[in-house]
Amino acid sequence: MSREARFRLFNTLTGAVEPVIPREPKHLRMYGCGPTVYSYAHIGNFRSFLTADLILRTAQALGWKTTYVSNITDVGHLSTDDTIDPSGEDRMARALRSKEGERFPNVWDLARYYTDAFLQDWDALGLLEPDVRPRAIEHVRELIQAIEELVAAQLAYETSLGVYFSVPGFADYGKLSGNEKASLLRNAARDVVVDTEKRDPRDFALWKKDPHHLMQWHSPWGWGFPGWHIECSVMAQIYLGDEIDLHTGGEDLIFPHHECEIAQAESLTGKPFARHWAHTRFLQVEGRKMSKRFGNFLRVRDLLGSHAAQEKNLALRMALISGQYRKPYNFTRATLRDAGVHIGRFKRARDIIQNATDSQHSGRDNLCDLLRNTYRHALHAMADDLNTPVAIAAALSGTKSILENGYDLSAAAARSAKTFLDQIDALLGVIPQSPAATAEPGESQAASAVGGNGIDVKAVERLIGERRKARARKDYARADALRDEILALGVELHDTPSGPKWRPKTTL
RNA sequence: GGUGACGUGGCCGAGUGGUUAGGCAGAGGCCUGCAAAGCCUUGUACGGCGGUUCGAAUCCGCCCGUCACCUCCA
Structure with missing residues (x-):
């Protein structure tokens, strides 16, 4: 085995940098938590997806086979508190009411639109395509089945508001995030309404009953929609099996999302869900937390x-x-x-x-x-x-x-x-x-899309021709004036041994 | 309040108990009609105070600061 064959990554589960050891040697099965498509992706989202991308590329460069699944969350991601109770509002539904969302006739269109936008960003940034990109709304049947299994196994219970996972029934709860005690949750500042039918403060929603929700399905518990955490663990298991090698996401997902995924998945199978967990830290923009309030909130498409x-x-x-x-x-x-x-x-x-x-x-x-x-x-x-x-x-x-x-x-x-x-x-x-x-600016740009930058290609080429003549007759004043004109058209000009070349002015 | 991470030169960012990170910016040079672009060369550093050590920016302790999770966020 060559020395490059060792691939070490920090494992949130153990708190140490450890070799990645796929269950099947040289075949990495990886699940990356994808976006909730309620808006355009920002650069922080993609920092996290890029981590998964680099893991894949590194594994492949080491000669490994990879199977990569990355989801689209298009329902169920609650906007307030899905750890404590299901009274939170679905992010998708809230987005529809927002100023940005007003133009969509319904939440399905909104989801479709932002999914497409997300995939465009993904492509522009050159991320490898996942082998499967499952969408939550296409897997509701399997989600309901998984919840039924949990209920049957007495690991989940129904209340008048929804179905909850029963955390006390899962001894390993907290092993990823360290948030083990119910008292910690109680101590944290909260102003949400707690469902009094809940048996433990840590219990989280698997299904939310809501006959008025914009996206709803019929279930054994009536009309409603699935919880966010169950989506990922079920979709990961459908496409990658009960035990996956590596699970990735942003650092904010450690708790509650990934903690809850572990609880559900391992309760269902009795096997370790993911051997290795890799989390990406949040980035800052211009030295501060990225926030609309600070005016440093950067969407991917603004920078492309x-x-x-x-x-x-x-x-x-x-x-x-x-x-x-x-x-x-x-x-x-x-x-x-x-x-x-x-x-x-x-x-x-x-x-x-x-x-x-x-x-x-x-x-x-x-x-x-x-x-x-x-x-x-x-x-x-x-x-x-x-x-x-x-x-x-x-x-x-x-x-x-x-x-x-x-x-x-x-x-x-x-x-x-x-x-x-x-x-x-x-x-x-x-x-x-x-x-x-690719088209080479400065040589065959007439046929290229450089004109799409708003540059008048014909005018630029005419001016370059004139300048060439001026230089030939050593009329440098005229040549310099022409260069200024060309610059004003948004083009920078470089004299090279093989003649003048130009390209759109860099304005990063 | 609980838990964790981080603090490196003008800026961004690796690394590490003794030996150059790299880049950007700055400076000098080559090239050019002049520029631009490009190429070459190059300076400045490890938050503060103690401790361990022959030697610490690197280990330990305390302090200060920043960030994160515990509550929606990748």
Whole structure:
């Protein structure tokens, strides 16, 4: 077994960094808690999904097979308190009444709309597709069955408001979050109405009776809708089996959501639900908690470029993974700009490689060993609790070695360089495609979507032509004036050995 | 109040009992008609106070600060 085959991750369950040991060797079965689609996703949501993405990529880079399930929560996520009692309102229903939600005729349309928006963000940020992306509303039958089983096993009971999981019947409750005692819940400040029929303050809702709810199904307990926690544990078990290898989510999900998942799943099967739990810390924006109140609430789509702006999207991805997932991370405008610079560097390496591979330069391959070691270093860092900062440093260091060669790169070295970038891309997902695969600004932009940025491509090219003539006759005053005009059109111009090139002005 | 995490140079962020993280910004240089872009070189550091140690930014204690969960949030 090579030394990279060891993949270590912090395990919330044990509080230690431990090797990830799939039940079936080299086959990782992973469940990642997905979004509740009541609004557009923000960058914090995606920091968490990116952690799962990087785990997958690292496992695959180690040669493992992966089965990844990530859900969409489109019903049942209560907006107030689903730990104590089911009197909370469903998030989806509340969203429909909000200002943003007014335009939707019903909650089903709202769910569909934000699900689609979420998938667009997912795609733009280059996350790997899950093998299954189950939706809660498509699994209500299985949810009801699971609740029935729990009731039959005396692990759940019905009240006039709903069906509760009975926490005292599950001895391991609290093993994930440390919130073991009912008294802790009682001590916490609460102003919610407690269902007096509840037998233990920790009991949580599996089913909420609500004949007026906008999304409701018929059940043995009448009309209503399922609780949030039961959705994830049931869907995970449907697609991944009773015992899964790894379960991920944001740190806020440790309690109550994941604690409750464990209680339900393990009560049903008598087996350990997930062997390993990985939680992503919340990020901060400009040094403070992300909040609408502070004006630093950033939705993914606000930061994405147009559909053609691959580099800008990768910059956002890069910025979001440039801190280790388990440490507080401060997302700033400057970070995003820096990430854009790095993406540009990867892009230039791609350009150089493209050139060299096509050339007949028959020099020796001076990069092979160096880049192989650099990649190994990056992979090793990722396998060590997802140390993205070190992995990114390695990616940049290898890229620097490629760029040092400039256009003197031999065809053989270019092949090594291409292998390196492809490997890094598979691992981190931050390397732009080679120019052949995308339109290259400055060369064939007339046909590309650069015009979609609001840039008048024809005008730019006409001005560049004029400037070229002015420079040829050494009329530099005129040439500089033309350059200013071009800049005013939102384009930056670079004179290169192979002639002037332009690209949309970077405004990160 | 309970529990946990973190505090690194102008900024972002690794690491670690003695040996360069990396990046951005700054400075110098190469290139350029001038620029820009690019490339090369480069300075500054480990919250405070004690303790352990030959040696601590790294371990321990206390203090200060920030953040998180316990209550909707990824």
